[in-house]
Amino acid sequence: MGSKFLLGEYEYDVNGRALQTFRVQNELSEPTSIIELVVLSNWDSDYTCLYRFRVHGQKAN
Secondary structure: OOOOOOOOOOOOOOOOOOOOOOOOOOOOOOOOOOOOOOOOOOOOOOOOOOOOOOOOOOOOO
C-alpha cells in the first residue's frame, strides 16, 4: 500500500438533509483502489452509524 492522500475534510450538517454530498477538495493525480473514511467526531453521541458511503469517479484505463 502506498502513501495516504487527503481528498478533503467535511462536516455533516446535522440540520440538513439526511443524504449529503461532498465534492473532492484535493484531486488525485493517479488511480487508487482504496478509499478510507475516518470519522473524527459525531455530535456527542457514543457511537457513529453510517448507512451508506458512496464514492463516484471514472474508471482508470
